[in-house]
Amino acid sequence: MSEEKKQQVSRRQFLNYTLMGVGGFMAAGLLISPVRMAIDPVLKAAGGGDLANVGLAVDDITSDPQRVDWSVDQVDGWYESQVNRSAWVYKNDSDEVIAFSPVCKHLGCVVSWEGSDQYPNEFFCPCHDGRYYKDGVNVPGTPPLAPLDEYEMEIKDGMLFLGDPKPHREA
Amino acid sequence: MKWRKDDLEKYVQAKEYIDTILVPLVPFQLTNDADLGKNAFQQEVITIFANEIEQELSGRVLLIPSYLYLKDGDKAIEVERLNQWISETKNQPFKHSILLTFDSSWKKHEKELVGDLLWIPGVQTGDIHSKEMQEMIRDQVSQLSEIVRSYW
Numbered sequence: 516m517s518e519e520k521k522q523q524v525s526r527r528q529f530l531n532y533t534l535m536g537v538g539g540f541m542a543a544g545l546l547i548s549p550v551r552m553a554i555d556p557v558l559k560a561a562g563g564g565d566l567a568n569v570g571l572a573v574d575d576i577t578s579d580p581q582r583v584d585w586s587v588d589q590v591d592g593w594y595e596s597q598v599n600r601s602a603w604v605y606k607n608d609s610d611e612v613i614a615f616s617p618v619c620k621h622l623g624c625v626v627s628w629e630g631s632d633q634y635p636n637e638f639f640c641p642c643h644d645g646r647y648y649k650d651g652v653n654v655p656g657t658p659p660l661a662p663l664d665e666y667e668m669e670i671k672d673g674m675l676f677l678g679d680p681k682p683h684r685e686a
Numbered sequence: 687m688k689w690r691k692d693d694l695e696k697y698v699q700a701k702e703y704i705d706t707i708l709v710p711l712v713p714f715q716l717t718n719d720a721d722l723g724k725n726a727f728q729q730e731v732i733t734i735f736a737n738e739i740e741q742e743l744s745g746r747v748l749l750i751p752s753y754l755y756l757k758d759g760d761k762a763i764e765v766e767r768l769n770q771w772i773s774e775t776k777n778q779p780f781k782h783s784i785l786l787t788f789d790s791s792w793k794k795h796e797k798e799l800v801g802d803l804l805w806i807p808g809v810q811t812g813d814i815h816s817k818e819m820q821e822m823i824r825d826q827v828s829q830l831s832e833i834v835r836s837y838w
């Protein structure tokens with residue numbers, strides 16, 4: 516039952532497999548003491564900060580948004596785990612690299628570039644037809660009330676490094 | 687949204703947007719040694735599928751606790767019990783109930799079920815850590831999300 520509960524509690528269960536293996540994961544579950552639970556909130560918000568190489572050369576970034584997926588180690592609550600992240604990356608008109616978080620600002624579904632044939636040149640959220648212009652700004656009259664988050668970014672040796680999502684520059 | 691405190695508190699605030707219930711159907715048996723590994727493996731994989739679909743569509747889908755049943759139990763009884771689960775969800779404004787399973791025996795009872803059965807064939811066994819498995823899962827998840835969206 517507790518196994519079941521954990522799976523409901525955290526999708527990171529899957530990611531834990533890659534990090535600790537099934538056994539380690541279960542053991543970690545057993546080791547959590549009530550004391551640890553009581554102080555848990557203190558443990559939150561660790562991790563992050565470091566930028567990760569997402570495996571995309573800046574030269575390969577075009578003006579068409581492309582999706583990149585990568586994973587980072589993250590300490591979240593009492594688990595240290597790998598989390599999958601993705602971004603929509605492109606170069607804007609001033610040749611600046613832009614990396615948006617695909618998480619819809621309405622209720623968190625994953626948006627896609629040109630995800631709907633009806634709305635070319637926009638990001639589209641399949642859940643409630645949320646839309647965003649190419650610059651990440653939400654289309655008025657659609658459910659999202661804020662523009663897409665932008666990743667912290669750095670370019671090193673021609674490769675793209677991304678960090679945590681931050682509010683859009685215009686938000 | 688997942689079955690956890692934060693998400694459910696959000697759910698209560700935004701229920702008009704969340705109209706789809708996702709229920710993994712998970713068989714349990716402890717009789718047949720030869721199948722134990724496979725059964726457990728499928729349970730792991732179905733949980734991953736459910737979590738990943740939820741992740742893609744979290745703003746409209748509520749993933750509820752898995753429905754557990756005896757693998758060789760009386761399906762007629764299970765159908766009735768599962769339908770009771772689904773009618774429980776109708777106390778909230780849910781329009782779609784999607785039942786996710788590897789167990790083909792539900793296929794025969796599909797018509798009696800109040801929800802939409804999403805039966806996934808294959809995935810007998812494998813290494814969950816392997817790159818191929820993860821790619822396969824990613825691939826299937828995007829197709830499954832597509833199917834869920836087709837009900838909307």
Ligand code: FES
Nearest residue numbers: 619622640645745
């Ligand atoms: S979650 Fe994207 S529009 Fe509602």
